[in-house]
Amino acid sequence: MIRSVIASLLLAAAAPLTAQTIAITGGTVALGDGSEPIPGGTVVIRNGRIAAAGVNVAIPQGAEMIDARGKWVTPGIVAGFSRLGLSEVDLSGGLTDDKAESGPFGAAIDVAPGINPSDSTIAVNRSDGVTRAIVAPNTARSIFGGQGAVIDLGADMEPITRARVFQFVELGEAGGNTAGGSRPSAYIQFRNALREARELGRYSGPISSSARRAEEPLDRPIVRNPNESRLYGPGAERSEDVLLTRFDAAALVPVLQGRQALLVHVERARDILNVIGLKRDYPSLKIVLVGATEGWLVADRIAASRVPVIASAVNDLPANFEQIAATQSNVGRMRDAGVHVAIGMIDDNDTRYLFNERQYAGNLVALADVPGASGVRWGEALAMITSRPAEVLGMGREIGSLVSGRRADVVIWSGDPLQVSSNAEAVFIDGVQQPMDTRQTKLRERYKDLNRDVLPQAYKR
């Protein structure tokens, strides 16, 4: 009954509504900040932001009221590591934009122009409560995949929340393969790349810096990408001993300076320590570990390094020799050791099944009841798929929780969102209510009745 009320209130909209003041009342509210759910809470959305959430919340006059009794209300899911929006069909379906197998560039690649907000993958995940995603490029010819973005899944043509948020590099088995066949080769390529970046950075500061002497008018259109400022102008010379293109070296300058996060994919315990060890030589690197399937073996040292982790949630197979110690308790054990852990979909259907993150989070909660296993509290599990990934990239004050001032990415669920049987009933992104229909729902409606009609199915839509 309640669902049908909400349905008539909210779901009828075919196109996104404009942001307005909305009060969602009576639901079980989970803030996504690690706290446990609050029964009978209220969430107020105003001007696309969270105005307030919790109990004893004043409802502004004139707010549109949504009765969420019997429902759960949470921040939208933030897909912690993905290739969402870069591939409509992964295999033999034409061009995908997650990597360039034979392109000349690596670190310089910026995924942003590859994101297609019209991909059905965006709509399907949005209708299942995923509102933002961390999107990383895949590596191809270089150990550096390029620069990733944070996107929103809104039904509009502007998917980029923030471009060039991080650089992505492979330093484990995949990195070794890309680097010509060994991990040591990957490491020396990494060090050489940072050397080239340092050299470039020394020769020419960013356009915005005071060190810059002259500014060519032609530079101005590209000032918004500080990396490219080093490509032109006076003093942009390089030594002859280089392997990287100028674009690639320039892209690594902000990484070297700690102004852009460096996401490093490694799985095995020793690789994790090697990556943490890079901080000795490059103290300003803002390293984030991605994968870390064997993290539990060295959890104390990850915690001591204060390097955050975006981990696969339920990897438990020795899928290769860098994941021999895989266990579903990895996340719980790292968390217990004090590591900042978010959940991502690392090489796990990362272009499309981001909606599984809430299932995985629920599976981590379930481990609490398995003797010898390390589970995660419910509130923390939700945080791992909402605020924690945002915090890893320094965007925790923007997205990922229902805290006052955050972007209003809000989902009303039929029940506990970590239960696979629950579904998203209403989705707001930046306070804008989103359509819930997808190619899939339309196919379902077309074929739910197979009786012969006066016209073929092709006329039914």
Next chain:
Amino acid sequence: MVALALGACAATPPPKKAAPVPINLDPYPSTYHRYPGAVTAIRGATVFDGEGGRIENGTVVLADGVIQAIGGPDIPVPEGAYQVDGTGKFVTPGIIDVHSHLGDYPSPGVPALSDGNEATSPVRPEVWAEHSVWPQDPGFSRALMNGGVTALQILPGSANLFGGRSVTLKNVPARTVQGMKFPGAPYGLKMACGENPKRVYGSKSQMPQTRMGNIAVDRATWIKAQAYKRKWDKYNKNGGDMPERDLAMDTLMGVLNGQILVHNHCYRADEMAIMIDMSKEFGYKITAFHHAVEAYKIADLLAENGICAAMWADWWGFKMEAYDGIKENIPLVDHAGACAIVHSDDPNGIQRLNQEAAKALADGRRMGFNISDEHAWTWLSFNPAKALGIAEKTGSLKQGKMADVVLWNANPFSTYARPERVWIDGALMYFSGNPRLRPVSDFELGQPGEGDVK
């Protein structure tokens, strides 16, 4: 009549033909024997019997490897039986995965262990998956401990139109694949439609390069199989010189004789309809379509032809032929009265088949179908058992059937549920409360994480 009369009157009788020699149809026989199990009574649990029945406060008695009794709280429990308190917990038949590559694409997934596709010709019915299965694949134990999987079919991959024979296993650790083989289970033949065969061979400029090429090669192969069968039928009836054996044709003859079940990888509705016609053209039966993401478009046709559809809950779009996958596929097939199966095709997915069924169940209910939990469990045990030809022996909790049983610590359609105990043929093969009852494969022995919770 005339010919017979003439023959009888001939002066010199023709030389007497040698009697037909039977071919050994089971040259790699199962050596599986159930492990010892205590007489066990699970009491007070909610029971899904696997055929759509539900018992509250139920009692299930396991003895001598079989379900000795199942019923309510008043069922008599044998004296001295080991009693398990099932209060607040759930008992189901063990999950049966009709589509797995454990052992032939094992962990670790290194080239040396990649044994799932004999991609050297689109027609390879002569290969048998059991000859690739590595019993030390750690994936088997994950499927047992985290998934509650007690039996599974291992299939060759889908690079080929005719991929080879499948094998059905009990999910019990063993030194040899024979030690895992499900006694008496029929063989299956893996066939594949669509993109994979035409991609694999088309890219080598070989036939098939198109879907029409797929079908032409299929039909030409069945024509050969029919001729082969005629030769052998004649020999088996009249004796004489034994025809030359052809391993590939042996498998296809087994299909035409109804001894080997056809498991057909096929995504698209239009292709499934063509495969159904092909089966009629050559006189065989398709037991199940696997990965049938468009089954919902022809659910009526599947029901009419008695063909099961083995499906994922929500996979779609990873390739073009999966583009029209929808989340209601399983409940729509079920609603049409066809046989719906939840399958994995994945060493991770096999650990969460109950959750995949839970998704499909919830999606079905949301579109208004009245599906009970206990009915949905048929997608996980009884229907796959039917598709594997083992439903007389396992797949439901009926008196006298194999005691392949899971005790879940909560409703198994909850994301928070985990297997607490798993029995196979009445032997306790996993108990979450006993670290000694966690199987560790040879591969994992002496490695970091040996014997850990997984």
